[in-house]
Amino acid sequence: MRGSGRLYAFDISEKRLAGLKPRLARSGLSNVHPRWIASEHDARLKRLAGKLDRVLVDAPCTGLGTLRRNPDLKWRHSEQTLAEGRVKQDVILAAAARLVKAGGLMLYATCSLLDEENAQVVESFLATHAQFELRPASAALAQQRIALDTGEYLRLAPHLHGTDGFFAALLAKKT
8 A cells, every 4th residue: 555545453352453553663554543343333334334445354263274383272162162253253244344345355364274264154255245256366366476376265274385374265346
């Protein structure tokens, strides 16, 4: 964005937002505006409905893509926590979709390798939000001259890419 425009960082956790402020100061960015919200129904979000060009949904997840750095994660999750997280992911993605203007893009991302938190969430969203369509990650990466073809979704795996496990899906709102 080259320092122009406004970049909002919304979160329900004041602690996470407080941790963002020193990183922003070090980066020299002046167009990032961290904002605490009470929920996905916060008035601050309603004012932005249908006005944003780009929305990143860094969804809460099990974090199992970071298992090599956090091996204890496997003991913190169960079928129940996965199901509860899935409900949150669905709600957050639907709320974020309301912010995207026609022709805008939304990126849904997790640090999980579980299909239940990734492709299944996106496919469920697309089945109920006909105004959105999936854009292949491979095409978006090629457009940025990134020589990485992961197909429809961006899927990074520790054993293949030397990173934590990540997932991302690019969703475009039709005009």
